[in-house]
Amino acid sequence: MTLRVEILFQQPIYEKNMEQFKLDFFRKDHEMVNIxxxxLSKKKSDDAFISFCLKYKIQKNERTNIFNIIQNEGHYINFVNAEDAEFNLGLLINNLNIRILPTNLYVCWDSFYNIDVFKYDDVIKYFDYIWYPKVDDIIIFDYSFNFCLMIRHDGIIYALN
Known part of the structure; x- marks a missing residue:
């Protein structure tokens, strides 16, 4: 039995979101499934950033420095690296002791200017198509910011929670 899922995609306001080449690789490997x-619109991305700042007590004028702030104030996850062949994002999230797993995960590609919203299961299952080592620094969070992970281009992970 094959399941065909339609892709939901809204044109981005900025250039940095899930790039087309990633979608092309995904479609090549998964012909009958779409991720x-x-x-999010600019307004909704801005709103997400404001909520993030309130939750983690970060100044709103620090937007362009957000990756450094997470690295400096977050907890270094020293038992796993996203570049490892056995890396499993789902297990990492489970280790954070999240009581209720979210339906969706938000992937921020830059300083909260471009955010893509994925189904939780899609991010877990297809993480290798979403995050690429050497080129991507991303922030992953749930709607209520119960957790926030920054995954650097070198696979090093920091958590805010």
Missing amino acids: NFIT
Whole structure:
């Protein structure tokens, strides 16, 4: 039995979101399945950043420095690296002791200017198509910011929670 899922995609306002080449690789490997996501509007991305700042007590004028702030104030996850062949994002999230797993995960590609929203299961199952080592620094969080992970281009992970 094959399941065909339609892709939900809204044109981004900025250039940095899930790049087309990633989608092309995904479609090549998974002909009968599409990864579902939407790109938040500028306003919704701005709103997400404001909520993030309130939750983690970060100054709103620090937007362009957000990756450094997470690295400096977050907890270094020293038992795993996203570049490892056995890396499993789902297990990492389970280790954070999240009581209720979210339905969706938000993937921030830059300083909260471009955010794609994926189904939780899609991010877990297809993480290798979403995050690429050497080129991507991303922030992954749930709607209520119960957890926030920054995964650097070198696979090093920091958590805020």
